[in-house]
Amino acid sequence: xxxxxxxxxxxxxxxxxxxxxxxxxxxxxxTVEGFYLLNEGNMNMNKASLDYFDYSTGAYRRNVYGQxxxxxxxxxxxxGADLGIYGSKLYAVINCSNKVEVMDARTAKRLKVIDIKNxxxxxxANGKAYVSAYxxxxxxxAASPNGxxxxxxxxxxxxxxxxxVGRQPEELAVVGDKLYVAxxxxxxxxxxxxxxxxxxxxxxxxxNDIDVAPNLHRLxxxxxxxxxxxxxxxxxxxxxxxxxxxxxxxxxxxxxxxxCSNLTIVGDTAYIIGSxxxxxxxxxxxxxxxxxVKTETLLEGSFLPAAVSNAIxxxxxxxxxxxSRNIFIxxxxxxxxxxxxxxxxxxxxxxxxxxxxxxxxHFAFVYKNKK
Numbered sequence: 262x263x264x265x266x267x268x269x270x271x272x273x274x275x276x277x278x279x280x281x282x283x284x285x286x287x288x289x290x291x292t293v294e295g296f297y298l299l300n301e302g303n304m305n306m307n308k309a310s311l312d313y314f315d316y317s318t319g320a321y322r323r324n325v326y327g328q329x330x331x332x333x334x335x336x337x338x339x340x341g342a343d344l345g346i347y348g349s350k351l352y353a354v355i356n357c358s359n360k361v362e363v364m365d366a367r368t369a370k371r372l373k374v375i376d377i378k379n380x381x382x383x384x385x386a387n388g389k390a391y392v393s394a395y396x397x398x399x400x401x402x403a404a405s406p407n408g409x410x411x412x413x414x415x416x417x418x419x420x421x422x423x424x425x426v427g428r429q430p431e432e433l434a435v436v437g438d439k440l441y442v443a444x445x446x447x448x449x450x451x452x453x454x455x456x457x458x459x460x461x462x463x464x465x466x467x468x469n470d471i472d473v474a475p476n477l478h479r480l481x482x483x484x485x486x487x488x489x490x491x492x493x494x495x496x497x498x499x500x501x502x503x504x505x506x507x508x509x510x511x512x513x514x515x516x517x518x519x520x521c522s523n524l525t526i527v528g529d530t531a532y533i534i535g536s537x538x539x540x541x542x543x544x545x546x547x548x549x550x551x552x553x554v555k556t557e558t559l560l561e562g563s564f565l566p567a568a569v570s571n572a573i574x575x576x577x578x579x580x581x582x583x584x585s586r587n588i589f590i591x592x593x594x595x596x597x598x599x600x601x602x603x604x605x606x607x608x609x610x611x612x613x614x615x616x617x618x619x620x621x622x623h624f625a626f627v628y629k630n631k632k
Contacts, residue, residue, distance in 0.1 A: 280328035285613045287319035291584035297625045299344040299353055300618030303597055309341035309355055310618035321615050329369040344623040347385040347415055354380050357399055363418055373418045377411055386435040390415055393430040393442055405448040422465045426458035432480040436508045438462045443477035443490055451495055471511050473504055481526050483554040491521035501537045517559055519550055527581040529555040532564055534576045566609040580624035591621035
Protein backbone atom coordinates (compact mmCIF):
# COMPACT_ATOMS: atom_id res chain seq x y z
CA UNK A 262 0.00 0.00 0.00
CA UNK A 263 2.84 2.39 0.84
CA UNK A 264 4.43 1.69 -2.55
CA UNK A 265 1.10 2.35 -4.31
CA UNK A 266 0.68 5.63 -2.44
CA UNK A 267 4.21 6.68 -3.33
CA UNK A 268 3.63 5.92 -7.00
CA UNK A 269 0.33 7.79 -6.93
CA UNK A 270 2.07 10.79 -5.39
CA UNK A 271 4.71 10.74 -8.12
CA UNK A 272 2.06 10.66 -10.82
CA UNK A 273 0.31 13.69 -9.36
CA UNK A 274 3.57 15.61 -9.40
CA UNK A 275 4.52 14.66 -12.98
CA UNK A 276 5.14 17.82 -14.99
CA UNK A 277 3.01 18.76 -17.99
CA UNK A 278 4.45 17.30 -21.18
CA UNK A 279 6.50 20.18 -22.58
CA UNK A 280 6.02 21.66 -26.02
CA UNK A 281 8.50 20.47 -28.66
CA UNK A 282 9.49 22.64 -31.61
CA UNK A 283 10.92 21.33 -34.87
CA UNK A 284 12.12 23.65 -37.61
CA UNK A 285 10.67 23.01 -41.09
CA UNK A 286 10.89 24.98 -44.34
CA UNK A 287 8.67 28.09 -44.07
CA UNK A 288 5.63 28.19 -46.36
CA UNK A 289 4.23 31.14 -48.27
CA UNK A 290 1.59 32.93 -46.22
CA UNK A 291 -1.46 33.74 -48.35
CA THR A 292 -4.91 33.69 -46.82
CA VAL A 293 -3.65 30.88 -44.57
CA GLU A 294 -1.14 31.46 -41.75
CA GLY A 295 -0.85 27.87 -40.55
CA PHE A 296 -2.89 25.02 -39.13
CA TYR A 297 -3.63 23.00 -36.03
CA LEU A 298 -3.44 19.21 -36.13
CA LEU A 299 -5.39 17.18 -33.59
CA ASN A 300 -3.79 13.84 -32.71
CA GLU A 301 -6.42 11.36 -31.59
CA GLY A 302 -4.33 9.23 -29.24
CA ASN A 303 -5.37 5.62 -28.67
CA MET A 304 -8.51 4.91 -26.65
CA ASN A 305 -8.05 4.79 -22.86
CA MET A 306 -4.53 6.22 -23.17
CA ASN A 307 -5.47 9.89 -22.48
CA LYS A 308 -3.03 10.97 -25.17
CA ALA A 309 -5.00 13.33 -27.39
CA SER A 310 -2.73 16.25 -28.27
CA LEU A 311 -2.60 19.35 -30.41
CA ASP A 312 0.16 20.45 -32.80
CA TYR A 313 0.54 23.74 -34.68
CA PHE A 314 2.47 24.57 -37.85
CA ASP A 315 3.36 28.23 -38.45
CA TYR A 316 3.81 28.94 -42.17
CA SER A 317 5.85 32.12 -41.76
CA THR A 318 8.49 30.75 -39.41
CA GLY A 319 8.38 27.07 -40.35
CA ALA A 320 8.07 26.17 -36.67
CA TYR A 321 6.20 22.90 -36.08
CA ARG A 322 5.08 22.88 -32.44
CA ARG A 323 4.00 19.64 -30.79
CA ASN A 324 1.72 19.67 -27.71
CA VAL A 325 0.69 23.32 -27.87
CA TYR A 326 -2.38 22.60 -25.71
CA GLY A 327 -0.29 21.41 -22.78
CA GLN A 328 1.98 24.44 -23.10
CA UNK A 329 -0.95 26.88 -23.23
CA UNK A 330 -2.93 25.19 -20.45
CA UNK A 331 -0.56 23.95 -17.70
CA UNK A 332 -3.44 23.91 -15.23
CA UNK A 333 -5.12 21.15 -17.29
CA UNK A 334 -3.22 18.40 -15.49
CA UNK A 335 -4.94 15.59 -17.41
CA UNK A 336 -4.01 17.11 -20.76
CA UNK A 337 -6.41 17.39 -23.67
CA UNK A 338 -8.11 14.09 -22.89
CA UNK A 339 -9.06 10.72 -24.32
CA UNK A 340 -9.45 10.42 -28.12
CA GLY A 341 -9.48 13.59 -30.21
CA ALA A 342 -12.40 13.04 -32.57
CA ASP A 343 -12.68 16.30 -34.54
CA LEU A 344 -11.36 19.85 -34.80
CA GLY A 345 -12.65 23.11 -36.22
CA ILE A 346 -12.18 26.88 -36.15
CA TYR A 347 -15.11 29.27 -36.25
CA GLY A 348 -14.54 32.98 -35.73
CA SER A 349 -11.87 33.45 -33.09
CA LYS A 350 -12.41 30.11 -31.38
CA LEU A 351 -10.88 26.65 -31.83
CA TYR A 352 -13.09 23.66 -31.01
CA ALA A 353 -11.69 20.20 -30.22
CA VAL A 354 -14.15 17.33 -29.87
CA ILE A 355 -12.76 14.85 -27.33
CA ASN A 356 -14.82 11.71 -27.72
CA CYS A 357 -14.18 9.43 -24.71
CA SER A 358 -13.69 12.39 -22.38
CA ASN A 359 -17.26 13.45 -23.27
CA LYS A 360 -16.40 17.09 -23.93
CA VAL A 361 -15.77 19.83 -26.45
CA GLU A 362 -12.74 21.92 -25.55
CA VAL A 363 -13.16 25.52 -26.71
CA MET A 364 -9.92 27.48 -27.07
CA ASP A 365 -8.67 30.78 -28.37
CA ALA A 366 -7.70 30.10 -31.99
CA ARG A 367 -4.55 32.24 -31.71
CA THR A 368 -3.16 30.92 -28.43
CA ALA A 369 -4.88 27.53 -27.83
CA LYS A 370 -5.75 28.82 -24.36
CA ARG A 371 -8.83 27.09 -22.94
CA LEU A 372 -11.98 29.25 -22.86
CA LYS A 373 -14.58 26.69 -21.82
CA VAL A 374 -15.32 22.97 -21.61
CA ILE A 375 -18.74 21.90 -22.94
CA ASP A 376 -19.92 18.52 -21.67
CA ILE A 377 -21.42 16.31 -24.39
CA LYS A 378 -21.57 12.55 -23.88
CA ASN A 379 -19.65 10.49 -26.45
CA UNK A 380 -19.36 13.44 -28.85
CA UNK A 381 -18.01 12.78 -32.34
CA UNK A 382 -17.90 15.50 -35.02
CA UNK A 383 -18.51 19.23 -35.39
CA UNK A 384 -19.59 21.67 -38.09
CA UNK A 385 -20.61 25.34 -38.12
CA ALA A 386 -23.17 27.65 -39.70
CA ASN A 387 -24.86 30.98 -38.95
CA GLY A 388 -23.23 31.57 -35.58
CA LYS A 389 -23.87 28.03 -34.35
CA ALA A 390 -21.77 24.91 -33.86
CA TYR A 391 -23.39 21.51 -34.39
CA VAL A 392 -21.95 18.46 -32.62
CA SER A 393 -22.96 14.85 -33.24
CA ALA A 394 -22.98 12.54 -30.22
CA TYR A 395 -23.56 8.84 -29.64
CA UNK A 396 -25.26 9.55 -26.27
CA UNK A 397 -24.18 6.22 -24.81
CA UNK A 398 -21.26 4.33 -23.35
CA UNK A 399 -18.34 3.33 -25.56
CA UNK A 400 -19.35 -0.29 -25.96
CA UNK A 401 -20.91 -2.68 -28.46
CA UNK A 402 -24.47 -3.87 -28.04
CA ALA A 403 -27.81 -4.04 -29.78
CA ALA A 404 -29.44 -1.92 -27.07
CA SER A 405 -27.37 1.21 -27.72
CA PRO A 406 -29.52 4.35 -27.81
CA ASN A 407 -30.08 6.71 -30.70
CA GLY A 408 -27.67 9.59 -30.87
CA UNK A 409 -28.33 13.31 -31.08
CA UNK A 410 -27.00 16.59 -32.44
CA UNK A 411 -26.36 19.47 -30.06
CA UNK A 412 -26.57 23.09 -31.22
CA UNK A 413 -24.10 25.44 -29.51
CA UNK A 414 -24.30 29.22 -29.63
CA UNK A 415 -20.75 30.25 -30.55
CA UNK A 416 -21.08 33.59 -28.74
CA UNK A 417 -22.29 32.30 -25.36
CA UNK A 418 -20.94 28.73 -25.76
CA UNK A 419 -24.24 27.41 -24.37
CA UNK A 420 -26.11 24.41 -25.76
CA UNK A 421 -29.33 25.87 -27.11
CA UNK A 422 -31.14 22.92 -28.75
CA UNK A 423 -30.78 19.18 -29.31
CA UNK A 424 -32.40 16.78 -31.76
CA UNK A 425 -32.42 12.98 -31.87
CA VAL A 426 -31.02 11.24 -34.96
CA GLY A 427 -29.94 7.65 -35.72
CA ARG A 428 -27.62 5.34 -33.81
CA GLN A 429 -23.98 6.42 -33.56
CA PRO A 430 -24.08 9.59 -35.72
CA GLU A 431 -20.83 10.60 -37.37
CA GLU A 432 -19.94 13.51 -39.69
CA LEU A 433 -22.44 16.23 -40.45
CA ALA A 434 -22.79 19.10 -42.93
CA VAL A 435 -25.06 22.10 -43.50
CA VAL A 436 -26.56 22.86 -46.91
CA GLY A 437 -28.93 25.80 -46.98
CA ASP A 438 -31.35 25.52 -44.07
CA LYS A 439 -30.83 21.79 -43.62
CA LEU A 440 -28.36 19.82 -41.52
CA TYR A 441 -27.36 16.37 -42.75
CA VAL A 442 -26.02 13.71 -40.37
CA ALA A 443 -24.46 10.36 -41.35
CA UNK A 444 -25.48 7.55 -38.95
CA UNK A 445 -23.31 4.45 -38.56
CA UNK A 446 -24.88 2.08 -36.04
CA UNK A 447 -21.31 0.98 -35.52
CA UNK A 448 -21.86 -0.37 -32.00
CA UNK A 449 -24.13 -3.18 -33.19
CA UNK A 450 -22.71 -5.00 -36.23
CA UNK A 451 -24.08 -6.41 -38.44
CA UNK A 452 -27.17 -4.35 -37.59
CA UNK A 453 -25.72 -1.13 -38.98
CA UNK A 454 -27.60 2.07 -39.69
CA UNK A 455 -28.06 3.00 -43.37
CA UNK A 456 -29.49 6.49 -43.18
CA UNK A 457 -28.60 10.14 -43.35
CA UNK A 458 -30.81 12.12 -40.99
CA UNK A 459 -32.08 15.43 -42.40
CA UNK A 460 -32.75 18.22 -39.89
CA UNK A 461 -34.60 21.46 -40.55
CA UNK A 462 -32.45 24.13 -38.91
CA UNK A 463 -35.36 26.52 -38.40
CA UNK A 464 -37.40 24.11 -36.28
CA UNK A 465 -34.47 21.85 -35.31
CA UNK A 466 -36.54 18.76 -36.01
CA UNK A 467 -35.74 15.72 -38.13
CA UNK A 468 -37.73 15.96 -41.36
CA ASN A 469 -36.37 13.12 -43.47
CA ASP A 470 -34.18 10.02 -43.65
CA ILE A 471 -32.12 9.17 -46.76
CA ASP A 472 -31.41 5.45 -47.18
CA VAL A 473 -27.86 5.00 -48.48
CA ALA A 474 -25.74 2.03 -47.34
CA PRO A 475 -24.58 0.35 -44.11
CA ASN A 476 -22.25 1.97 -41.59
CA LEU A 477 -22.08 5.56 -42.88
CA HIS A 478 -19.18 7.76 -41.79
CA ARG A 479 -17.79 10.71 -43.77
CA LEU A 480 -20.07 13.49 -45.03
CA UNK A 481 -18.87 16.52 -47.02
CA UNK A 482 -20.75 19.21 -48.95
CA UNK A 483 -19.52 20.65 -52.24
CA UNK A 484 -20.34 24.05 -53.77
CA UNK A 485 -23.06 22.64 -56.04
CA UNK A 486 -25.66 21.47 -53.53
CA UNK A 487 -24.35 17.91 -53.34
CA UNK A 488 -23.12 15.74 -50.51
CA UNK A 489 -20.43 13.08 -50.62
CA UNK A 490 -21.05 10.36 -48.03
CA UNK A 491 -18.96 7.28 -47.35
CA UNK A 492 -20.02 3.85 -46.18
CA UNK A 493 -17.58 1.69 -44.26
CA UNK A 494 -19.43 -1.46 -45.32
CA UNK A 495 -19.20 -4.51 -43.07
CA UNK A 496 -15.60 -5.68 -43.71
CA UNK A 497 -17.00 -8.92 -45.14
CA UNK A 498 -19.31 -8.99 -48.18
CA UNK A 499 -20.30 -5.32 -48.33
CA UNK A 500 -17.42 -3.11 -49.44
CA UNK A 501 -16.70 0.47 -48.44
CA UNK A 502 -18.14 2.91 -50.97
CA UNK A 503 -18.70 6.58 -51.77
CA UNK A 504 -22.08 8.02 -52.72
CA UNK A 505 -23.32 11.33 -54.14
CA UNK A 506 -26.48 12.84 -52.61
CA UNK A 507 -28.58 15.50 -54.33
CA UNK A 508 -29.85 17.83 -51.58
CA UNK A 509 -32.61 19.15 -53.85
CA UNK A 510 -34.23 15.71 -53.90
CA UNK A 511 -32.56 14.24 -50.79
CA UNK A 512 -31.76 11.07 -52.71
CA UNK A 513 -28.70 9.13 -53.88
CA UNK A 514 -27.90 10.06 -57.46
CA UNK A 515 -24.53 8.36 -58.03
CA UNK A 516 -22.29 5.61 -56.67
CA UNK A 517 -18.53 5.81 -57.30
CA UNK A 518 -17.54 2.23 -56.39
CA UNK A 519 -14.38 3.22 -54.53
CA UNK A 520 -13.38 2.71 -50.91
CA CYS A 521 -13.39 5.87 -48.79
CA SER A 522 -12.05 6.18 -45.26
CA ASN A 523 -11.50 9.95 -45.39
CA LEU A 524 -11.94 12.83 -47.82
CA THR A 525 -11.74 16.57 -48.15
CA ILE A 526 -13.18 18.86 -50.83
CA VAL A 527 -11.26 21.97 -51.93
CA GLY A 528 -12.51 23.93 -54.92
CA ASP A 529 -13.77 21.48 -57.52
CA THR A 530 -11.67 18.55 -56.33
CA ALA A 531 -12.41 15.89 -53.75
CA TYR A 532 -9.31 14.17 -52.38
CA ILE A 533 -10.13 10.68 -51.14
CA ILE A 534 -8.21 8.20 -49.01
CA GLY A 535 -9.46 4.65 -49.35
CA SER A 536 -8.22 2.23 -46.70
CA UNK A 537 -10.34 -0.91 -46.59
CA UNK A 538 -9.64 -3.97 -44.44
CA UNK A 539 -11.33 -7.29 -45.20
CA UNK A 540 -11.96 -10.00 -42.59
CA UNK A 541 -12.28 -12.41 -45.52
CA UNK A 542 -8.81 -11.82 -47.01
CA UNK A 543 -7.18 -10.13 -43.96
CA UNK A 544 -5.68 -7.60 -46.36
CA UNK A 545 -5.94 -3.81 -46.44
CA UNK A 546 -6.40 -2.17 -49.85
CA UNK A 547 -5.38 1.50 -50.07
CA UNK A 548 -6.14 4.07 -52.76
CA UNK A 549 -5.61 7.83 -53.17
CA UNK A 550 -8.31 9.05 -55.54
CA UNK A 551 -9.72 12.34 -56.84
CA UNK A 552 -13.16 13.37 -58.05
CA UNK A 553 -14.05 16.46 -60.06
CA VAL A 554 -17.10 17.56 -58.06
CA LYS A 555 -18.28 19.95 -60.78
CA THR A 556 -18.53 17.22 -63.40
CA GLU A 557 -19.09 14.47 -60.79
CA THR A 558 -16.45 12.26 -62.39
CA LEU A 559 -13.73 10.07 -60.92
CA LEU A 560 -10.31 11.16 -62.13
CA GLU A 561 -7.50 8.84 -63.13
CA GLY A 562 -4.36 8.38 -61.09
CA SER A 563 -3.31 9.10 -57.51
CA PHE A 564 -2.91 12.48 -55.82
CA LEU A 565 0.25 11.23 -54.06
CA PRO A 566 3.67 10.54 -55.57
CA ALA A 567 4.66 6.88 -55.37
CA ALA A 568 7.54 7.62 -52.99
CA VAL A 569 5.10 8.99 -50.40
CA SER A 570 2.33 6.42 -50.86
CA ASN A 571 4.91 3.64 -50.56
CA ALA A 572 6.27 5.13 -47.33
CA ILE A 573 2.91 5.56 -45.60
CA UNK A 574 1.89 2.58 -43.48
CA UNK A 575 -1.66 3.64 -42.59
CA UNK A 576 -3.06 6.82 -44.22
CA UNK A 577 -5.37 8.65 -41.86
CA UNK A 578 -5.83 12.44 -41.94
CA UNK A 579 -6.10 14.62 -45.07
CA UNK A 580 -6.25 18.38 -45.66
CA UNK A 581 -5.51 20.64 -48.63
CA UNK A 582 -4.47 24.28 -48.33
CA UNK A 583 -7.20 26.21 -50.23
CA UNK A 584 -4.71 28.77 -51.59
CA SER A 585 -1.51 26.86 -52.41
CA ARG A 586 -3.26 23.49 -52.91
CA ASN A 587 -0.47 21.86 -50.93
CA ILE A 588 -1.62 18.47 -49.67
CA PHE A 589 -1.18 17.46 -46.03
CA ILE A 590 -1.59 13.77 -45.30
CA UNK A 591 -0.89 11.85 -42.11
CA UNK A 592 0.32 8.35 -41.36
CA UNK A 593 -1.06 6.72 -38.19
CA UNK A 594 1.70 4.05 -38.45
CA UNK A 595 0.84 1.38 -35.83
CA UNK A 596 -1.76 3.51 -33.93
CA UNK A 597 0.28 3.51 -30.70
CA UNK A 598 3.46 5.34 -31.76
CA UNK A 599 3.97 8.92 -32.97
CA UNK A 600 2.62 9.43 -36.47
CA UNK A 601 4.01 11.27 -39.49
CA UNK A 602 2.80 14.29 -41.43
CA UNK A 603 3.70 14.74 -45.11
CA UNK A 604 3.40 17.95 -47.11
CA UNK A 605 3.23 17.57 -50.91
CA UNK A 606 2.86 20.46 -53.35
CA UNK A 607 0.48 20.41 -56.31
CA UNK A 608 3.24 19.21 -58.62
CA UNK A 609 3.92 16.11 -56.53
CA UNK A 610 7.06 17.32 -54.73
CA UNK A 611 7.48 16.45 -51.05
CA UNK A 612 8.11 19.72 -49.19
CA UNK A 613 8.63 18.18 -45.77
CA UNK A 614 7.75 15.36 -43.41
CA UNK A 615 7.60 15.61 -39.62
CA UNK A 616 6.79 13.53 -36.55
CA UNK A 617 3.44 14.20 -34.85
CA UNK A 618 1.54 12.93 -31.83
CA UNK A 619 -0.18 9.54 -31.79
CA UNK A 620 -2.75 9.02 -34.58
CA UNK A 621 -2.61 12.43 -36.32
CA UNK A 622 -6.07 12.98 -37.72
CA HIS A 623 -7.87 16.33 -37.89
CA PHE A 624 -6.80 19.70 -39.34
CA ALA A 625 -8.01 23.27 -38.85
CA PHE A 626 -6.50 26.06 -40.95
CA VAL A 627 -5.84 29.46 -39.35
CA TYR A 628 -6.68 32.30 -41.73
CA LYS A 629 -5.29 35.83 -41.82
CA ASN A 630 -7.34 38.65 -40.28
CA LYS A 631 -9.65 36.27 -38.44
CA LYS A 632 -9.33 37.64 -34.94
